[in-house]
Amino acid sequence: QVQPGDGALFNFDGGAIDHIGRVKKVLPGGVVLEGNTSFGPGGSQSNGGAIAERTDRSLDEIQQFFREVA
Numbered sequence: 001q002v003q004p005g006d007g008a009l010f011n012f013d014g015g016a017i018d019h020i021g022r023v024k025k026v027l028p029g030g031v032v033l034e035g036n037t038s039f040g041p042g043g044s045q046s047n048g049g050a051i052a053e054r055t056d057r058s059l060d061e062i063q064q065f066f067r068e069v070a
Contacts, residue, residue: 002026002065011063023065024053030062031055 002023008030010019021034033053 002030003067005067007066007068008032008062009064009066010057010061012061017063021054021057030057030059032057 004023004025006023008021008023009017010021012018019034019037021032021037023030024033025031031053034051037052037054038050
């Protein structure tokens, strides 16, 4: 089960992993606090140069969640 702090591996185009993010809150659609993205869907999703909280990500775009262990 996904928890805040888990990582999310994004696949926007069906190829290789495009982007990585971190889960901030768990809601039906998921809220991810991401690094190096744009503030909205109009800019680069994988290299936007901003740290942005995104609430518009679809779970279909996430290929895998992961949890770091110490």
